[in-house]
Amino acid sequence: MNDLLVIAQIAGRRCALPALNVQSVIEVGTITPVPRSPAYVAGITALRSQTLTVIDCRTALGFDPDQWPCDHRAVVVPIEAHPYALIIDRIEDVTTTVGELGQVPGGFGTNWARIATGMIETRIGPALLIDVHALIAPLEELGSAA
C-alpha cells in the first residue's frame, strides 16, 4: 500500500486525505457568506468560473475555528458532482502511506469517530485518515435537523 496522501492539520490534529479525492489546494479568496445555512458552511467562493461550497472542517467537527490559526488555504474535493473547499488549519505535506490502515483501541474521540476511517502510518508519522464523503454527508443530516 503506497497511496498518496495530502496531510493537513485540522483543529491541531494531523489528518490525511487520500490524494485521489483531492482536486487541488487553493488560496481561499473572498468568501461570500450564505445566510441561514448550517454553521459549518462558511460560504461560497469562486475558483475561476466554478463555485465552491466552503466548509470549515473545524466547525464541522464541533471545534471552535478561532482557536486554530488558519493559513487561508483550502483543499478542493469534488463530492457527488459538487466541488467543496475544505478549510483546514494548514497543509503540511503530500506523502505516501507506509503501513496498513489500523484502528486504535479506545477510538478517536466522539468528534472524530464520525469521519475517521482509521489511523494510517505515513512517512512523517501517524495520521488520521479522513473519509471526505462522511465529512459532508452526515453534515447534511445535522444541517437539516438544525
Next chain:
Amino acid sequence: MDDLLADFVAETREMLEASEGELIAWEADPGDRSHIDSIFRFVHTVKGNCGFFDFPRLEKLSHAAEDALSDCRSGHREPDSALVSAVLAIIDRISEMVNAIEAGEDLGEGDDAALIASLEVGAAALVVEGPPAGAGTNGEPEATEPGDEDQGHAGKADAPTILRSIRLPVDLLDRVMSGVSDMVLARNDLAHRLRQAGNQPTIDGPFERLTTILADVRDAITRMRMQRIETLFGALPRLVRDLSGELGKQVMVDLEGGDVELDREMIEMVRDPITHIIRNAIDHGIELPSDRLANGKREIGLLSIAARQSGNTISIVIGDDGRGLDDAKIADKALAMGLIDKAERADMTREAILQIIFRPGFSTADTVSNVSGRGVGLDVVRDNLERVGGSIKVSSTPGCGTFFTLQIPLTLTIIAGLTVEVGNQRFAIPQSYVEEIVHASARALDFTCVGETALVTFRGARVPCVMLSDVLELPGSELSESERTLVLLRLTSGDLFALAVDRIHSHGDIVVKPLAPAVMKSGFYAGSTLLDDGQPVLLLDVMNIAEAYELVSDARLRMQLSLHDQEEAIASPTRLMIFTDFEGRRRAVRLELVERIETAPASAIERNAAGARVVVDGTIYPLVGLPDGTLASEKVRLLRLDDKATNLLYAVREVEDAAELAGAITPVPEDPMIEGLTLIDGATIALVDGHELFARYGRPAETGVKPGVLIPEGEWAATILGPLLESAGYVIMRDAGAASDALIMFEEDFEAAQALDMRFDAPVIRLREQPTAPPGAETIYRYDRNGLFAALESVCVRKRQAA
C-alpha cells in the same frame, strides 16, 4: 431522411448500446426480473417511436417482444432460455433494421413471422450460433432462418454513412463553457489592469478586438447548450396526427411558448415524458368523436401544450379536453393492485388519488392497446424528472379534461437577474418575478405595520412587505426604513409582495449554477451565479421565501379577506410623475402614461427639421422636451410615454418622484401643451397634456429597420467609426458583398473605385482625412460627427420614402 428520423436512429442505437449489458446479464440468468424491465423499456420505446414513423415491420417485432416481456413482468409467464433467445434475435433484427433505416434503404417486405412465432410459449428454441447477446453482432441469429430476404442489409449497413451532426458528451460542453467563463474573468482582470496603466493605443485596439471575439464566442457557447423548446414541439403535431388517426380520433394540437429556451440536456430529458403523456392523452383522455358529440363537446379534441418560464423553473403544461381521470376507478384499481389499502384510500383526497397514476406498475386501461396502457411510462416519467430535480403533477376535472404539469428546474440556464444588496451582501433575484422597483421614500407607499406584518400600498392595494435582511437573518441595515428600496415581486400564483432591500445593484443575464445540497437545504436559494468581477452571489428562491412567509395564495386568502374592507376604503387616486424639464420648470405627467424611465446616450438622439428622434433598444421613437442647442450631458433621462398604441419619449433633466394629484386642476387655455396647473406640496406644477402630446408627436415606433452601413476596412473604421455608428443605431457591415443601405468610403478608395468603373448599389458617403474641404468636393471630414449623421440620416430618409 429528415432530422426526426436521424434522432430516432441515434436514440435507438444509444439505447441498444445501453441495454447490451442487460441483455447479456439476462441471458446468463433468465429468471432475473430486473433485467427484463430495462429490455422491456427498450422495446416499448422502439415500438412507440415506430408508431410515429411508418415502420410496420419494426413495430410488429417490437410489439411482439413487448407482449412476451409484459407477460413475464406481470408473472403470467416464466422466462426461459427459449424466450431469451427469441427476444435477443428480435433485438438483433431491430438493430439491423435501424442500420438499414440510417443508410436510407428500404426495409423491404421481409418475413418476421418466424421470429415472432418463436416468442410463443412452447416454441422450439432458436438455434443461436456464436455470441448471441451482442447486439452489434449483426446477422448471426438470422442465419438460422432460411428464406430471410434482407440478409444482405447487415453487410451494407456497416458501410460508413455521412454524419451531418455530431453528438457531444455534455461534460465536454461544460468544460468548454467554463473555460470561456474563465477567459471572460481573465479578460475583466486584464481590463482592470489596463485601465490602471492608462491609455495605451497599441494595446487597447487588439484588446478591444479580443473583447468582441470573446463576447461572440461566449454567446455561441451559451447557445450551444440552449435550445428553444420549439425543436421538441416540432415533432409533436405529426405524432398527434398519426396517433389520432390510428385510434380513430380527431385531435387538434395547440402549441404555445416555443420560444422558451431550455438546456439541451433538459430538452432530451423531457422529450420522452412529453411523448408518453401525449400518447396517454390521445389514447385514454380524448373520447371518440361520436362520444364527444354525445356529451355535447366539439367533435375535435383539443390537446394543448404550453411551455412557460416562471422564475427559476420552466413549466410545461399538457392538457386535453377529454373525459378526465376517474378517481374512483383509479382508487379501485390501486386497491386491486395492492398499491394502497382500504384505510389509506378512505383518507385520500381526490387530488392524492390522482397522483397514484405515477406509481410504478399502475395502469387503468382495461385493454392493452397498441399505443399505451402498459404501465410503463408515468412512473418512469416521474423518475426521470425527479432525477433532474423536476416534478410532475396531474389535475383533472371529470368530463372536462386532464392537465399534466411538468416543472423543470432552471439550473445551468441563463436568466435575466436583478442584483440587490442588503447588509453589504449581494443577492440575485430572477427578473421575471420583478413587477416594479419603488423607492421606499415615496409618500404614496404608506408604510404601515399590521401586527407583525409590514404593509405597503401599491396601486391602491395593500401589499405585504418582507425585509430581506429579516428573511436571511442578516444584521439590520444601517439604512432607515424610508431609505430602502422595495422590489415588488409577482409570484406565479398571482400574489404580489414587496421585498425590502438596501439598494439595487445591477441587472443583466446571469448563468445559474447549482448549489451543494447542504446550501440548497436552507430553502432560500435556487442557485448561484458569478458577477462580472468574479464574485459569487446567491440566487434567491423567491417562491420558497414567499411560501415560508405564507404569502402564496391559499395561505394568504384568509388574510386578504380581513384586508378586503380596508382596500375598499382606499380610493385609487390619480398619480403623477413629477420631473424637471430642460428649461428648469417642474412639470408633471400622469403616471399611467409613463411606461418606464430610460437613459439614452446623447449620440442616440437625432435631430432634424422634422423633430427629434431617439433610438432605444433598436427602435426609433419620436422625442420631445429637448432643449434648444446642444446637450450638455452625455446621457439623457427619458420618460417613455405609452398611449397603448404608440410610444413617445420625453426628455427630462431630472425625474423627481411620483405624487398624488391632491387638488383641482386649473386649466391654462393659453398653452395647449398644458392640461392645467395643480398644487402639489404647496408648489404649482404644470400638468402636461397627454392628449395634445400624442396628437402632435405620437407616431408608431419604427421598429426593426436598423439601416445597415458598410464601412471601410482598417483599424480606424473598426475601432472609431464602427462603434460610433452602432451606438447611433446603425448596423455595421464588414462584408463588401452584403446588401447595405449606405456605403461609407474614404475619398481615395472612392476615386480608385470610380476609376475602375465600379458600381455601388447603395448611396456612398465619402470621407476625407483633412478638416478643410478642397473646393467642390462632396466629402465629409472623418471626424465631423454631425455631418456624417446628417448624411446618413438623409440617405435613410430617402430610402424610407422610396419604400
